[in-house]
Amino acid sequence: MASTAASSRASGQAPLLGIGQVLARLQPEFPELTPSKLRFLEEQRLIAPSRTAAGYRKFSTADVERITVVLSMQRDHYLPLKVIRSHLEAIDAGETPALPGATRASAFLGAAKRYGRSELITEAGATAGLLDDAVSASLLPASDHYGDEALGVLRSLAALRAVGIEPRHLRGLRAAAEREAALVERAIAPSRRADAADKARAAERGRELAGHLAAVHSSVVRATLDGLAR
Incomplete structure (x- = not known):
């Protein structure tokens, strides 16, 4: 709504975004995001966009950040939405809870962490050969960028290799x-x-x-x- 956008500018806040603008901003990283997915996240009480007088959803910068957090948790840790909601509610309450795998939920706030191939190998204490073997065994996808879940898998594979368990055995x-x-x-x-x-x-x-x-x-x-x- 024009008055909403005008008031946002007057207060120095970033203008609110419509669904199409949110999709344009987030779909390059989350191509599965759709209007229905946004509505579903609202239905699951993970986001609460404001509404115009005509009923159109409007998203703030904080809303977009929260959507990014939710989608990153789903993508990188395959967490159910009820688990994600519980952890975000804890963060909203000022807590710093740990997700399964000892990852702090607060670590997802802001830009989602993504690792290039060489960065993933270094962070995992692995080798390029081990990553190639993991991809060959279909334990990790062939990609130029990976998330925290892939990092955890590669670290585990490095630990298993140290005792003679190779990706091909898995x-x-x-x-x-x-x-x-x-x-x-x-x-x-x-x-x-x-x-x-x-x-x-x-x-x-x-x-x-x-x-x-x-x-x-x-x-x-x-x-x-x-x-x-x-």
Whole structure:
């Protein structure tokens, strides 16, 4: 609304953005972002854009930063939105909570951290050969830029290599992950309708189910190791 933009300029604040402007700003880094996704984030109480008298959503700089945080957490850590919401609410309350993997949620504020190939290798204490082997074993994607999740994976692969476990030994993990993904896909298939909001809800449910599968997998591995140690 013109009066809203004028008042923002008068107060020295950055002008509020419409949905199209937010998409133009964020889609280069998050190409999956759509108007329906923005509406879904609002529905999940992760963002709260203001409204014009006509009901149009308007986003502040803080709103755009928060959207970036949410999408970065999803992309780099595959976290369910309820986990992300809980951590952002804690930050809003002045706390500094740690996300799974000991990553502080506050670290996501501002620009999302992205690593070039050489930077990723250095940060992980790995080698170019190990990264190539991880890509060859389908444990990491072939890319010019990576997020924190890839950094954690490469660090783990470096630690495993130190005891003789190579990426090629872990090819079965990829096959198992694909089978588990197929289970999740079948479970959420009835929720996938033509409506974009329903698809977003189904994708979020898929993330939650993936978290449950990961918990079961981890428990089974620990229990098996305990059995071997007896």
